[in-house]
Amino acid sequence: MPEQSYIRVTYLFSGGSPFDAEKKAKSIALGQTTDTWTPLSSKDLKTLEKHRGVVLSVGQVEHSDSTYRCKVIIGFPPGNTEGDIPTLLTMVFGKVSLDGKIKLLDIDLPKTFLSRMARPKYGVDGMRRITGVADRPLAMAIFKPCVGLSAAELGDMFYQTALGGADLIKDDEILPNIGTAPVEQRLEACLKSAQKAQMETHQHTLYAVNLTGPVTNIFEQARWLSSLGANCFLLNVLSYGYSVLEGLAKDSQINVPIMAHPAVSGGLSSSPEYGISYKVTLGKLMRAGGADMVLFPSSYGTVAMPTEEAFRIRDALTEPMGSLPKVFPGPSAGIHPGLVPQIVADYGKDVIINAGGGVHGHPMGSRAGMTAVRQAIDLCMKGYSLGKMKANAPAELKEALALWSK
């Protein structure tokens, strides 16, 4: 098989003592495809050849901080999968995930493979089309608090926040479909609030409603909510599985953009020695799974994510990848208006400014909180630095900066 036809997977091996990286790489290439730990009489079967993995490169074993590390690249035949993320994951990081200090750093998917996969229906261009926001970051608010409020209370918060100029308002990811605010009720309340606010602002605010429920019913549920007018879905992709994301993106009846939440991904991606890099879990697999927007912890805020990790996610979402559209990065957690200049410097204008406490914690309330975010975005688009912004801030932004950007 020509080398470019393989799915190329980069792994990092780590260990407390020197190891034979070549041997380890070979055992993965063969063990995850056609062979096992002991010789088999069938090992020379011709029919197996095109299903066998190959070691494409083995780096030098490097030694620092009493740890030995080595990067290897293994090529896997795309034909050993069903062209979807579950069978891909099982092949490249199934059993091997359990075998000592190994981290999957990167996956390169051949174009022919990508063309079989899901595809974001909207991406950056599509989101700009349906929000009507041509050339600035999108402004989003998260309901805070969220769990425990009634549909009417959420609808009120939606209205106030939409009046402040939100492009999107999202459920907190921890809000399931529970009796305090059943999903149909909160959808109805928020869509009404969006309409009401639009009469005043002439701006349409999308509602990213949390799509939850058993996977036996989640696609039915998505179609049902879509028929009720849902215009954006929030999905905890790692809680439900990438296949749910793929299924939504591939469903021609569900024409609703999907916002991927990173919940649970830290368990897979935070360790430097184990698991799968964020670049893959929140970057490449989200985009190739069909997400239009992907949230992840920023390096500025309250949840820890090193800057270079966040940038690798950003690049995976926005750099060329087959024929897939660019999708929106949403660096999140602890975001407030004073961070807008930094976010735009790091991400450009194709970014979602996503704030919860940084909107609703505003001393003048949710409307003023979102107004401050929009003011920060507008000044930033005019090239204002944080310092210049402080000197020229309208009332709402001034309050926000005084509180959070001392």
Place this chain on the structure above:
Amino acid sequence: MPEQSYIRVTYLFSGGSPFDAEKKAKSIALGQTTDTWTPLSSKDLKTLEKHRGVVLSVGQVEHSDSTYRCKVIIGFPPGNTEGDIPTLLTMVFGKVSLDGKIKLLDIDLPKTFLSRMARPKYGVDGMRRITGVADRPLAMAIFKPCVGLSAAELGDMFYQTALGGADLIKDDEILPNIGTAPVEQRLEACLKSAQKAQMETHQHTLYAVNLTGPVTNIFEQARWLSSLGANCFLLNVLSYGYSVLEGLAKDSQINVPIMAHPAVSGGLSSSPEYGISYKVTLGKLMRAGGADMVLFPSSYGTVAMPTEEAFRIRDALTEPMGSLPKVFPGPSAGIHPGLVPQIVADYGKDVIINAGGGVHGHPMGSRAGMTAVRQAIDLCMKGYSLGKMKANAPAELKEALALWSK
């Protein structure tokens, strides 16, 4: 809320410098339920109280190997979930999974919560009933090789292995539904082989067929395969999501036992400082999700799993847990007949002896390989040690021990 009504979650915090564990615990208890990083005007809302998490205990911060560690227990209201694993995971390890060195060590689910969840349809007793194996470990073989073989070739291997006395034969987890051996074809071939072998052995061998495909179709697929006679499903639970396991277990039309494979779980569970313990991912959540058998790396074999980790999984699958039945542990990878005495000493007779290379790598072939496994089990049930077994082994077992238990 009375303390026993909470979902109790134990976390381990780690850090390179001292930290305020109390504060960190509180920020999780509140941040994953009703509050956020900055004060909100709504923070005293009475309606939120019953949705708020509580810190139940904070251990001493301990210091060793230049790392500070502390265990805390947090109580979460069950009413903040939908009584399923996805909303449970999002609540207890969603955003918090991304926030520094934190490992989820354990989850205690209240009985009322467990009663809403899925339930293994078979468990140990049910599996003994349908296999007719009353009082010894189950003997299972994995197809090796698997990917790349035709349905007819798999059927032949099934026949040979069934003649050796296999209770179950399973697909390799890396075998998807691909053109070389479409799932209906291999199901048909293996069921025929099982019947044919049964004429000679008077023993019924189950076929754990790998259930794959998009989740949009996987339940339909399971019902279809079930209608064709499928009598056991293998599921890569982490690749597809726990909700697929729950959906299969809750479906009254799918009366087929489920064998959970640990593929990908290492990415979540291997790190001592990040992720979710194996006890939870492969133990409690598999059982509460409805798996009847759970495979995991043994500590004896070719894939690294510390003994105490494997035993915690064993205990989670077999110790009392609400009204859930005990389910079968299947310590796997690198298993061969010579390991049977050790496995039975560690697991008792409620265990699956699961070998791939250790069956098909037998010098006399697959039938002899499985015969050796059954011989080892039978001698072990008579109380033979490995030494005594070596001295009294019939031909097939003798060969296996000579090769793998030198």
